[in-house]
Amino acid sequence: MIASEGEHPLSLQGIHKAFGAIQVLRDVSCDFRAGEVHCLMGENGAGKSTLIRIASGAYSPDSGNVILAGRPLDSMTPRWARDNGIATIYQELDLIPNLDGAENMLLGREPRGRLGRIDRAERLRRARAVLNSMHVSVDLDRPVQELGIAQQQMIAIAKSLTDECRVMILDEPTAVFTRTETRALFNLVKKLREQRIAVVFISHHMEEIFEIGDRITVLRDGSVASTGTIAEYNHDRLVRDMVGRDVKRPVRRSAQTTNAPLLEVRDLSDGETVQGVSFSVGRGEIVGMAGLIGSGRTETARLIFGATRPRSGQIVLDGKTVSPSDPFQAVKLGIGMVPEDRKRDGLVLTRSILENGGYTLVRKLSHAGWVPWRRVRREVTDRTRGLAVRPATPKTLVARLSGGNQQKVVLSRWLAAGVSLLILDEPTRGVDIGARSEIYAVIRTLAERGIGILLISSDLPEILSQSDRIVVMAKGRIAGELAGEGATEEAVMALAFRTRPESIA
Amino acid sequence: MTPSSSLAEPRRFFTQLIVGSSSEQKNLLRLLAILLAVAVIGAAISGGVLLRPQNLSNILQQNAVLLVVVTAQFLVIVTGGFDLSVGAAVALASVVFVSSLDHGVGLAILAALVSGLLLGLVNGVLVTFVRLPSFVVTLGTMQIGYSLAKVWTGGGTIDAAPGGATIPRQLNSFYSTNLIGLPLPVWVALMVLVLVAIYLRTSTGCFVFAVGGNSRAARLAGISTSRVRLVAYATASLAASVAGLLFSLRVGYGDPQAGVMLPLDSIAAVSIGGVSLTGGRGSLIAGFMGVLIIAMLDNLMNLLGVNVTLQPVVKGVIVILTVFAYGLRRD
Numbered sequence: 001m002i003a004s005e006g007e008h009p010l011s012l013q014g015i016h017k018a019f020g021a022i023q024v025l026r027d028v029s030c031d032f033r034a035g036e037v038h039c040l041m042g043e044n045g046a047g048k049s050t051l052i053r054i055a056s057g058a059y060s061p062d063s064g065n066v067i068l069a070g071r072p073l074d075s076m077t078p079r080w081a082r083d084n085g086i087a088t089i090y091q092e093l094d095l096i097p098n099l100d101g102a103e104n105m106l107l108g109r110e111p112r113g114r115l116g117r118i119d120r121a122e123r124l125r126r127a128r129a130v131l132n133s134m135h136v137s138v139d140l141d142r143p144v145q146e147l148g149i150a151q152q153q154m155i156a157i158a159k160s161l162t163d164e165c166r167v168m169i170l171d172e173p174t175a176v177f178t179r180t181e182t183r184a185l186f187n188l189v190k191k192l193r194e195q196r197i198a199v200v201f202i203s204h205h206m207e208e209i210f211e212i213g214d215r216i217t218v219l220r221d222g223s224v225a226s227t228g229t230i231a232e233y234n235h236d237r238l239v240r241d242m243v244g245r246d247v248k249r250p251v252r253r254s255a256q257t258t259n260a261p262l263l264e265v266r267d268l269s270d271g272e273t274v275q276g277v278s279f280s281v282g283r284g285e286i287v288g289m290a291g292l293i294g295s296g297r298t299e300t301a302r303l304i305f306g307a308t309r310p311r312s313g314q315i316v317l318d319g320k321t322v323s324p325s326d327p328f329q330a331v332k333l334g335i336g337m338v339p340e341d342r343k344r345d346g347l348v349l350t351r352s353i354l355e356n357g358g359y360t361l362v363r364k365l366s367h368a369g370w371v372p373w374r375r376v377r378r379e380v381t382d383r384t385r386g387l388a389v390r391p392a393t394p395k396t397l398v399a400r401l402s403g404g405n406q407q408k409v410v411l412s413r414w415l416a417a418g419v420s421l422l423i424l425d426e427p428t429r430g431v432d433i434g435a436r437s438e439i440y441a442v443i444r445t446l447a448e449r450g451i452g453i454l455l456i457s458s459d460l461p462e463i464l465s466q467s468d469r470i471v472v473m474a475k476g477r478i479a480g481e482l483a484g485e486g487a488t489e490e491a492v493m494a495l496a497f498r499t500r501p502e503s504i505a
Numbered sequence: 506m507t508p509s510s511s512l513a514e515p516r517r518f519f520t521q522l523i524v525g526s527s528s529e530q531k532n533l534l535r536l537l538a539i540l541l542a543v544a545v546i547g548a549a550i551s552g553g554v555l556l557r558p559q560n561l562s563n564i565l566q567q568n569a570v571l572l573v574v575v576t577a578q579f580l581v582i583v584t585g586g587f588d589l590s591v592g593a594a595v596a597l598a599s600v601v602f603v604s605s606l607d608h609g610v611g612l613a614i615l616a617a618l619v620s621g622l623l624l625g626l627v628n629g630v631l632v633t634f635v636r637l638p639s640f641v642v643t644l645g646t647m648q649i650g651y652s653l654a655k656v657w658t659g660g661g662t663i664d665a666a667p668g669g670a671t672i673p674r675q676l677n678s679f680y681s682t683n684l685i686g687l688p689l690p691v692w693v694a695l696m697v698l699v700l701v702a703i704y705l706r707t708s709t710g711c712f713v714f715a716v717g718g719n720s721r722a723a724r725l726a727g728i729s730t731s732r733v734r735l736v737a738y739a740t741a742s743l744a745a746s747v748a749g750l751l752f753s754l755r756v757g758y759g760d761p762q763a764g765v766m767l768p769l770d771s772i773a774a775v776s777i778g779g780v781s782l783t784g785g786r787g788s789l790i791a792g793f794m795g796v797l798i799i800a801m802l803d804n805l806m807n808l809l810g811v812n813v814t815l816q817p818v819v820k821g822v823i824v825i826l827t828v829f830a831y832g833l834r835r836d
Binding site for chain 1: 706707708709711712714715717718719721722723724725726727728729781784785786
């Protein structure tokens with residue numbers, strides 16, 4: 001199939017998509033043209049990921065058309081999309097870690113020699129040819145798990161190129177890249193553009209968009225907010241289009257008047273992602289921490305909680321300088337944390353609600369190792385009931401619960417622990433709306449009891465509606481602090497995208 | 506709380522003491538069914554001999570050492586590790602016990618237990634603080650333990666302490682003495698089992714499962730994962746040294762090569778019991794039933810006169826089949 005004049009390698013027309021009651025995409029249309037780098041922009045949750053999943057056949061739209069080289073398709077599978085020239089490089093690469101680059105690139109399509117034996121030399125030759133055409137050099141002799149993430153990405157892209165791809169979708173490829181790695185990728189993207197491939201590029205770094213993009217489509221709340229060539233945009237317009245002027249905000253929490261100081265972080269650094277962070281949290285205060293993914297928010301939280309050790313800086317809790325050497329110590333000091341990735345870091349999936357919700361209680365109530373299980377059971381049941389965990393039977397394995405209910409179990413753990421500071425890292429990610437409001441209610445109750453809350457979130461409406469004060473992180477530093485009338489989505493986004501920390505307002 | 510649930514509370518407490526969550530209860534029912542099937546079929550083809558009280562008592566007596574070692578192994582497997590040094594702990598305790606009899610039985614027992622505890626602490630420190638894989642660590646301490654036991658005795662078995670003391674008469678008959686229908690060693694084994702079951706209901710015990718299930722999450726819940734692991738390895742070797750005492754009392758001497766097959770036999774029994782070898786779940790009673798199933802099959806094959814060299818083949822097939830069957834249930 002060769003696209004004739006006026007036909008684009010891939011077009012999306014009037015795409016609608018809903019998950020349950022939530023409309024994720026509304027009438028989205030988009031043309032991806034040959035030889036163009038098309039940037040998809042939007043806040044977290046604007047619908048970018050859903051859109052590329054539809055474009056790559058992972059989801060099918062509720063209505064609307066995916067048009068491949070002029071041919072409308074009503075259903076696509078990822079396999080079909082790949083076979084027909086749509087390559088998608090997700091953030092999580094689908095490489096097999098213990099195989100080398102050439103083996104990965106030609107997996108399932110190995111050149112065969114006599115007796116069906118794999119022709120290793122030929123495979124290596126073909127892999128090299130593709131990499132040469134990309135003008136990149138990658139170590140093909142080692143298992144890909146031993147390579148850096150950028151090299152792995154190159155292999156993933158090269159793998160797609162062996163499929164004769166005509167559309168290349170790159171989902172936040174630079175999120176974990178260093179400057180030089182990004183440079184190498186950009187050179188490659190330029191090569192792809194020269195080969196008349198339509199490139200779809202997603203990134204949160206605006207300067208990258210302006211450097212590499214030809215065309216921009218901005219998504220907001222599941223609709224196309226604007227689209228046009230790169231020349232029609234500047235930094236301000238892009239932020240404005242992403243955030244929108246008339247975003248309906250949830251009611252803002254009435255700001256607490258004065259808060260006695262509880263936590264003060266001074267010049268905290270881990271030598272890598274966190275570079276001299278200072279901020280404070282008062283008693284009963286909810287401090288929102290905004291920032292892009294990778295801006296160092298989670299890492300800062302982990303430093304305070306003792307999950308990693310700081311290189312330098314000071315943590316002052318209740319007027320005393322503390323340096324928790326591990327979370328065990330942090331809990332002793334009265335710090336609790338609900339981690340970002342609840343399956344990996346929050347829950348022991350092989351155990352029950354009783355145990356997962358009760359670890360802190362078990363620790364608090366046991367005398368010389370003896371645990372008053374009846375009391376633990378009663379208290380955990382009370383708390384999970386209060387949080388409307390369904391089902392509320394304490395023996396149920398947490399693996400069987402929905403995301404929202406799992407999160408409530410992790411949260412319930414800290415309700416009983418007697419913490420004075422609770423850090424919540426993306427507490428409502430992947431949580432449905434009903435459970436969200438229950439979680440917000442708990443956060444407020446905790447604050448009213450005088451507990452200081454650090455609320456890390458990528459969800460701007462959430463940050464704006466739940467926080468008394470907002471600190472914004474960018475590239476490992478505090479880019480600024482917002483409160484009261486000055487705390488708008490535009491202001492948060494402007495700080496989050498700020499790259500030069502010395503220009504703090 | 507409703508009246509019915511408060512009535513159910515004590516019962517639930519005791520079932521939970523040994524049984525645990527509902528999926529584990531299902532597993533136990535399945536094991537019970539297997540056990541009954543083996544018993545009934547076994548009784549039929551052995552002409553009822555298998556289920557005679559004396560024979561059942563023998564089965565337990567012959568497997569008291571394994572039972573204690575399985576209890577130890579279970580504790581380590583639940584943390585997500587393996588303990589290959591359980592056999593070495595048995596051998597060490599066995600030779601230390603016999604050679605210390607000069608100083609009195611009480612002291613000899615104490616010395617044997619200390620030898621196990623030390624071995625367990627070495628395992629625990631290497632796994633926890635040096636962060637080495639338990640399989641490799643215990644493989645190493647297994648060889649070191651056996652070697653030390655041999656150095657201790659000068660190579661062979663030892664049936665008396667250097668001063669001439671030997672296993673006293675009353676201890677000699679320990680293995681054959683019955684108490685309420687069961688031989689004393691069986692009571693000792695059951696005691697170890699119950700103690701470890703109670704231990705698993707303490708705070709550290711509850712954390713053992715957390716560490717085995719997801720040590721990252723356990724750590725971020727404020728659990729001191731290193732302490733939990735250290736205690737688990739130390740307790741396991743301590744329990745294994747009790748098995749070493751039983752071993753010496755049974756054979757009447759100290760053997761630096763005792764229990765070479767115990768690491769693997771115990772892992773086999775734990776797997777037959779359906780305990781996840783990746784850690785974080787399983788119940789001790791399931792491990793116990795795993796031992797009973799293996800023990801009954803062993804006994805049955807002896808009764809039927811199956812060639813001794815062929816018996817391990819049958820055992821091996823059963824281990825693989827059961828683990829295969831459990832694998833089918835996994836998602």
